[in-house]
Amino acid sequence: MTEEPRSAEPRSPAAAVQLMNVGKTFDGVRVLRNLDFSVARGSVHALLGGNGSGKSTTLKILAGVYAADRGGTIAVHGRLHATDSYTASTARRSGLRFVHQDLGLVPDLTVSENFALEGGYPRLAGPAVSWRRLHRSTRQHLDRAHVDVDPRSLVRDLRPSDRTLVAIARALRDSDGGSHMTLVLDEPTASLPRHEAEILLEAIRGCQARGQTIVYVGHRLSEVLSIADRISVLRDGVLVADSPAADLDEAGIVTLMAGQTPATRGGEARRTAVGETVLKVDRLTAGPVRDVSLHVRQGEIVGVAGLLGSGRSTLLRAIFGQAGVEGGGIQVGGVPVAHRSAAAAMRCGIALVPEDRGADAAFPDLPLWENISATVIGRYWAGWRMARTTERRDSARLMRTFDVRAASPDVPFATLSGGNQQKAVLARWLRLDPRLLLLDEPTQGVDAMARADLHAAIREHVAKGNAALVVSSDFEELEALCHRVVVIRDGSCVAELAGAELTEAAVAGLTQIDRSKGPLT
């Protein structure tokens, strides 16, 4: 590990992007301190760090979305800008292109219209828009980025992973324009299955081959190591390392991010489950799900693997009473259930952590503590008024248990970093002590250390005689967390892996077969 003091090295004139003494303070809280680093032209530079360490903030400063504190300098292709004169249009003129963690797509517009927001509308005559040309050019951009999405569909209707791909395709839109481009990506693969992530990484390598520079933020260290030339690590807003990727390995990076050698966690409790059957799904048909049967017993964590659109999320939503069941049955604790609402499912002891945090879990403008207690509001009704003090204190306690890092329980949820938002959502559900935990991409955007902690929390919960059904695009996670994994293809179960058979490669293999056999939808 090379732990270099900041700004020791000489400034490289060839740097595509260089930050000098950049800091950021939010309402009196310093989240970035004297940041100094430079991104060599034509390289893939990864920016890593734990949740809330300031990665997204750094990128937003680069984008001109946030103004950095006075006194710093941002250089793009050798041109110096004082931090207080650096704006979004400076960034754009200098050839920086961004895909933020929250993508920046307008849900109510079509894919084409979202492209036009940045690229403008092609004209038919005068002010009349040529929709044909717009759709056609959008189609081309999507194809080039290997995105199989109809330009006419609404972004709202796309799955999260498709949205990521669309946002990236949009950012790459004019990328063959020249080698002056710098593409900045914030956790682009957070909700992508491995196969899609590979396509994206390939697209990034293509950009690099054309001479472009890439700044990349991500939590999947294996992906980062496979693509990055140089890695910078942030810890609590301070740059703690900046070295060639070849000098680092996963364990070393985690140590740098955590500031200490993480205790080895004896995870992978692979013992066979012994308890009663908690969930029994029998020939369930609902939307894209066709004839799926599976069961989960007490003390068991069962994974669901599948490609985009294979019906994984619909399966969870159907169990939680959020998708119309067209056939088959669901039994919880031996009793047939047909929940019509989330409330009914919750009364039955079921919890669902949804896939799309922004759309289905966040109350962005409400305080963090209210977000954490959103599932239990009624419990704090003290007969004549809400026991707000107790409620807030309990939320604060859960923040500590789940290591949710925020300035205070009162800050609006939206100001939390992505990974901390996810931890808060998990806290909201685990506090219900559900006998059946449905998790859809539970650790998206969560850093390596916190992921291990969350896995431990899930295991501990299940060990108490509960059960969990986990959907994840991260097969590594399925291997580490689950006792069994069910592979779903085109809405039906095609395989089940357990014990020694259950490896990341095996799961990946079974989903790959799917791709070679039929067209992906």
Add this chain to the structure above:
Amino acid sequence: MTGTSVDTDVAPERLPAPPGERRRGSSRALSLSGIAERYGLLLLLVAMTLVFASLPASGEAFRSTANIQAVLASQAVGLTVALALLFPMAAGSFDFSVGAVTATSSVVAAASVSHFGLPLPLALVLATASGALVGSVLGILVARYAMNPFIATLGMATLLGGAVFAYTNGLQISKDIPATLTDLGSLSWFGVPLIVLAAALIAVVVWFVMSHTPLGRHLFAVGSNASAARLVGLDVARVRFLSFALSGLVSGVAGVLLLARQGAATSDNGMNMLFPALTAVFLSTIVIDVGRPSVLGTVIGVLFVAVSISGLTLVGAPAWVSQVFNGAALLVAVGVAGISRARRGAGSAGLART
């Protein structure tokens, strides 16, 4: 689409980071800009009051007990209408019917005693119930049949205005309005107009419901993200229904206060009461609990507009000033709310940028 979804779906060109990480910084921060942001309107209200109280042209009249009583009493009905509007606004929907429901309720009360000779208590119950009924119908249209609240409430307001006109034939109902009721509108208790006490009581009740009951929390949760609210087990349709039903109920009470104050029900369609109420509620989102409509903020908003208009009138401004001021305050409130969001997105140093 409802009011709140408007600001969650902003074009990325203008506001580069979508809501996830853009909206609202810490509202507890004690930085100077934070204080200015949270208490700006309150400070402005205090400043306005001091200025008008000390200006030679208006000072004496402005400070007089009679003027203070008149200003407060004139705002009691307006405040109640604004309080009614708070419920749907908290749950993320506009309600353009509050003014019309208030007018209708006052006609129902007046007609009950004057045309049908019903006893006063029964008339008041009927008036309040008529408001709750209209609100419930709107609630069903919006929550059950997924009608756009904007259209549904505007349609209802127009319909009620027409119905009131048809019933009253354009004439006011002033015969036999009991003195017990008009006393409420004209008498004082230890110098405080009774009608102001009534409005204050309603404000306290609404504040309690909004801040200290599960229902209040449910309203804000649905207003913040309806899909997430559904997934944490809330009955979103029920909450939306209740927001309109409560709005109708409080508007119904406002109608009773209106009758008490005016001593007669007019054929007015009540639309002129809507915009001051909207102004007050929008002003409430830029004070104290920034970004969130609140009872205290609404009271401050109502007082701010009332004090300003009273002062301006006393220094000799013409009558149209009140309308212009109301309109301008509404635009400024909506504008400031937007700018404050954008500024928070750009960070606290954002103002340094030119």
